[in-house]
Amino acid sequence: MxxxxxxxxxxxxxxxxxxxxxxxxxxxxxxxxxxxxxxxxxxxxxxxxxxxxxxxxxxxxxxxxxxxxxxxxxxxxxxxxxxxxxxxxxxxxxxxxxxxxxxxxxxxxxxxxxxxxxxxxxxxxxxxxxxxxxxxxxxxxxxxxxxxxxxxxxxxxxxxxxxxxxxxxxxxxxxxSPTPLNALRTGVAMGQTLQEATAQPIFGMLGGRGWDWINVALLAGGVWLLSQRLIRWHTPVAMLAGLTIPAAIMSAVDPGSYPGPMFHLTAGASMLGAFFIATDPVTSATSDRGKLIYGAGIGVITYVIRSWGGYPDGIAFAVLLMNLSAPLIDRFTVPRIYGHSR
Structure with missing residues (x-):
C-alpha cells in the first residue's frame, strides 16, 4: 500500500x-x-x-x-x-x-x-x-x-x-551400569561375539533398553522441528545415512562383531546429534549440498569412533571436526553470486 x-x-x-x-x-x-x-x-x-x-x-x-x-x-x-x-x-x-x-x-x-x-x-x-x-x-x-x-x-x-x-x-x-555402547564395546574387546555381548539385560530388541525410547522421542521432536521449518532435512538425513550405511556394510561383512544400523540409531546420542546438535545454523555448512556433505561426515566419523576409536560414542568429536571443516565445505559448495565470474 x-x-x-x-x-x-x-x-x-x-x-x-x-x-x-x-x-x-x-x-x-x-x-x-x-x-x-x-x-x-x-x-x-x-x-x-x-x-x-x-x-x-x-x-x-x-x-x-x-x-x-x-x-x-x-x-x-x-x-x-x-x-x-x-x-x-x-x-x-x-x-x-x-x-x-x-x-x-x-x-x-x-x-x-x-x-x-x-x-x-x-x-x-x-x-x-x-x-x-x-x-x-x-x-x-x-x-x-x-x-x-x-x-x-x-x-x-x-x-x-x-x-x-x-x-x-x-x-x-x-x-x-555401563551404557549400551560402552557395554558392547567392552564385550567385543574381551573376545565375546555380538550375541554374547548383547545378552546382558540392558540390551533390548533395538538397542539399549530405555535408550531406544529416548531416541524415538528425540526423533519425534526432530520431525516436529522439520514440520515447523525450523531445521532443514539435509543435515539430519545425511548424518543418519552416514552412520547407518557403514553400519549396514560392516554388519553384513562380520555380523558377529558389528551391530546393525538399528542399534546405532537407537543407542547413544544419535538422534540428539542428528536433529538438535548437527543442525546448529551457526556452525554447520550453508548450502543444501554443503549440509549433505557436512551431515554425512558427522555420521561416518561417529561410526568410526564408535567402532575403532577411544570413546564409546563419537558424536561430540565428530561434530567439532565437521565444524572445523564447514568453512572449506562452504567454499566449494556455496553457489556463486549472480553477476560475479568467481
Missing part, C-alpha cells in the same frame, strides 16, 4: 526458535527422568543458572546489552544439551564448569552468538569428557523391569550431586 522500503517483522526470532527447540526436547527429557530419576532436572537447573551467569558476565565485559541477549534463550539451550549428555548423578561442578566453558570460551571468546565456529555445547561436553572421564561413566541402569536395583529419591539425588558421594552403605560399582 505504500512505497518501498518495507519493514517486515521476522517470523522466526532467535528466542522463538530456541523455545521451539526446547519444546521438541521435552518428550525426551520426560522419558529420561522416568528411566533415570530426577537427576536430570537438577542438572538442567544448575546448567541454566551457570549459563545465565556466564552469559551475563561475558556481555557486561563486552559492553553488550545484557537483557536483550539473555532473553534469546541460546545460553539455556546450550545448558540443556550438555545436561542431556551427562549422567544424572554427576557432581554439580561438572555441569557448572562445562556450561561456563561453553559460554565463555566456545561462544563469547569468538564474538558471541552467530560468530562462534564451534558448537558451544559440544565444546563444553568434549572438555568434560576428556578431563573427567571417570565421572562421565557413572550412569544408572534404566528403571525398567527391575534393572535399576537402587531407586534414588529426590533428597538422595540432591545429596549425591552436591556432595559427590552416595548415601551410606552404597558403592558406585553397585548402583551404576
Amino acid at each position: 505504500t512505497a518501498a522500503p518495507h519493514t517486515v517483522a521476522p517470523a522466526n526470532t532467535v528466542g522463538r526458535v530456541m523455545r521451539q527447540v526446547l519444546y521438541a526436547l521435552l518428550p525426551a527429557i520426560c522419558l529420561h527422568i522416568i528411566f533415570f530419576g530426577p537427576g536430570l532436572v537438577i542438572q538442567i537447573l544448575l546448567g541454566v543458572t551457570a549459563a545465565v551467569a556466564a552469559e551475563s558476565l561475558a556481555l557486561r565485559l563486552r559492553g553488550q546489552p545484557v537483557q536483550k541477549f539473555l532473553m534469546d534463550g541460546s545460553a539455556a539451550i546450550t545448558a540443556v544439551l550438555i545436561a542431556l549428555c551427562l549422567p544424572p548423578l554427576a557432581p554439580w561442578w561438572l555441569i557448572v564448569s562445562g556450561t561456563a566453558f561453553a559460554i565463555l570460551v566456545a561462544k563469547h571468546l569468538y564474538g558471541g552468538l552467530g560468530s562462534n565456529p564451534f558448537n558451544p555445547a559440544m565444546v563444553g561436553y568434549a572438555v568434560l569428557l576428556v578431563s573427567f572421564p571417570a565421572q562421565l561413566t557413572r550412569w544408572l541402569p534404566p528403571d525398567i523391569s527391575g534393572l535399576q536395583t537402587v531407586a534414588f529419591s529426590l533428597p538422595e539425588t540432591l545429596h549425591t550431586i552436591f556432595t559427590g558421594s552416595l548415601p551410606t552403605s552404597l558403592q558406585w560399582d553397585a548402583v551404576t
